[in-house]
Amino acid sequence: MPIYPAGSLNTAALTAPDLYVQIQPPKTRYINGVATDILGIVGVASWGAVGSAMLIGIPQDAAQKIGNQQVRKYDLASAVAISIQLGASNIRAVRVTDGTDTAASSTLKDTAAATGVTLTAFYTGTLGNSLSATLTAGTANSSWKLTVSLPGVAPEVFDNITGTGSTLWANIVSAVNLGQSGIRGPSQLVIATVGASSAAPQQTSGAQTISFTGGTDGTTTITDAVLIGVDGAGATRKGMYALRGTGVQTVNLVDLTDSTQWPTMVTFGLSEGCYMITQGPAGASYSTVSTSLNTAGCDSYALKVLVGDWEYWYDQVNGQQRMMAPATFSAAKIAALAPHQSPLNKPLTNVVSTQRVLSQQPYSLSEIGAINTARLDVITNPCPGGNYYGHRSGLNCSSNPTTNGDNYTRMTNFISLTLAASFGYVVGQLHTTELRRQTKSTIESFLQALVAQGMIGDPNGGPAFSVQIDAANNPDSRVALGYMQADVQVKYLSVVRYFLINLEAGQSVTITVANNPRS
Incomplete structure (x- = not known):
């Protein structure tokens, strides 16, 4: 009584009379979504491997792997400390140097x-x-x-x-x-x-x-371009490119403000399925940053740009209040949120002030509107929900109103990366009706789980998704060439940006109340 894994026995060419057992894998497959909380941060540090993505989840990890925060530009440990305070607990930290770093x-x-x-x-x-x-x-x-x-x-x-x-x-x-x-x-x-x-x-x-003596950090000539780094294979990758293949879905290049680097960031974000967060220089107005964005030609959901209104944060290690780049707070908050959520109007608990707030120049509604129109975001206080610091647009840099929400970027990357990571097994299989059914069922099971979690759906009662793998989108001419195509549609939940209340009040108002029988 021989036993065979399914597919290894040629059942059309048996010669010896016997009982043959074939082990069939379960016909129903289930997949789990990829991690969406992985935050990539690139900056300078006083310890750790150069050009390597180091896993950091708690402050003790940071102290042991990259050293304590220092009062300087591009400081990786400071950005990590801020991120952990905001709930980011799955960080990939990349250290860069200018090549002059030495070991003690x-x-x-x-x-x-x-x-x-x-x-x-x-x-x-x-x-x-x-x-x-x-x-x-x-x-x-x-x-x-x-x-x-x-x-x-x-x-x-x-x-x-x-x-x-x-x-x-x-x-x-x-x-x-x-x-x-x-x-x-x-x-x-x-x-x-x-x-x-x-x-x-x-x-x-x-x-x-x-x-020990003689150790140096190699930070004398660090520029924004060093944070971008160089691409290559394996150990030759530096800076941002060291995050390739790490699964990061949100990236912060600490203190980068050079708008000429933004197109490169967009290219990387699109290729890796991650959200690139950056900002204008400290003190730069939204009109100045808008001009830089337009000049850079970045019209993509892969990039988020905040205006040059930098935040103040209390550094407990160094005992002082420091001005920090807004992208550090924004990227951490976005990474800590579920992908269907927007950072719009969500509190940033460790911000103590901003440049505009400190100078007592609050934003007017017209200015907030101009920032939104310019495809930018800003962190300020107050927010619609109260007197706390938070994002006031929740937008990426896309000019398409159907793709310009932070939640669009994150949900699109989440779903596409999950599908890409889950269906490689289909390649090499025979194109059968059963394979179509199994693949379609698996995709639908995953999307139905998102519906159950309140991550996708139609508040007006329509279907949340559609999956097609049949003869209509797989004609014989394509099947014969080795193609199998799945057409998937998903309806995201919309983020409420404008809440309108129509109030009719006065002495002459007539109010009619329906008589509902008491139960």
């Missing part, structure tokens, strides 16, 4: 002050200057223990390292770089290289403690 280092000496081991920080950056290492007697007799420390990170301890002279130094290097089998892994803080010493380690009061 120090040396363990022997009794003759010759170098036994050079320890170099695992990453470049000024955080490496906070590293220290201590070499003392080990727990076992005639052994040594090396402890590598970085504030805020659990110390790395390499114990019971044996040997004398050059053998000891080589064993220290091996323990640091390769780890100690069954005890601990390689160091994630330093890299060790052996020196020329063949003498015993130098000790003062039974220990040798060294501090």
Whole structure:
């Protein structure tokens, strides 16, 4: 009684009488939507890999992977701190440098002050200057223990390292770089290289403690173009392009204001299915930013531009109120919201002021209208819902009123990326009526789940979606060439932008109330 996976047995060419069992996969498939909360942030940092998307979810992750926030332009840690405060918990942080970044280092000496081991920080950056290492007697007799420390990170301890002279130094290097089998892994803080010493380690009061110096961040000549970076394959990607394939759906290039870079951002956003958030320079009026947008020729749902009215935020680490770019707040809020939601009129709880509010120049309704007409957005206080800071347009840069909502961008990317990630298995299958039915059923099940979650629908009672895979859109001439086509229509829920209340009041008003029987 042989057993075969479905499709591996040629049932039209059996020769031996027997019972044959074929394992059939379930005919009904279900798919889950892709993550929509992944926020990509690109900026400068004092620690971490360069050109690599690092996962950050909590403040402790940020401190260990990119260092603490600093008062400077393009600071990645500051943007991450703001984003976490606003609810973003699935961040891909990319560090950029100008190429002058260096790693801190120090040396363990022997009794003759010759170098036994050079320890170099695992990453470049000024955080490496906070590293220290201590070499003392080990727990076992005639052994040594090396402890590598970085504030805020659990110390790395390499114990019971044996040997004398050059053998000891080589064993220290091996323990640091390769780890100690069954005890601990390689160091994630330093890299060790052996020196020329063949003498015993130098000790003062039974220990040798060294501090690290020489680490630099490589931020002297950073420009907006460095945040954009260069495209390529694998490790050659830098800046924004390091976010390729990471699943990010919202991107913030920290403090970027160069409008000549916006078309490149649009191209990247369209190719990756992500929403690019940016802004005008600090203090730039909406008319100035509008001119820049028109000059750049960016008319796309993939880009959102905020005016140059920058926000103020209290930096608890540095103990001061700082002016920060609005895209940092906007991108974080958008990433934290479900894709069918708009940031329009939603509170931004960590904004303490804006340039316009601080100068006591509130926006008039006509100015808000002009900002909306200009395909821009602005964060200000008050909002229609109360005296809090929030977005006042909820628009992308598209001039098409049917595609210019923030929710359009996010829902379109969400649905398209989910479909793209779920139906690769169809390629290579035989084009049968059953394959059409299964594929259609799976798409409809996914869309029906969105209806149940209140993410799509028609408030007037019409259908929320339609899926067609039949002979009408798959004629023989196309099928013969290997094509199978699914036509999918989805109706998004509209965001209320204008609420009209018609009030009739006065002494002469006649009110008629229908008599409804009490139940």
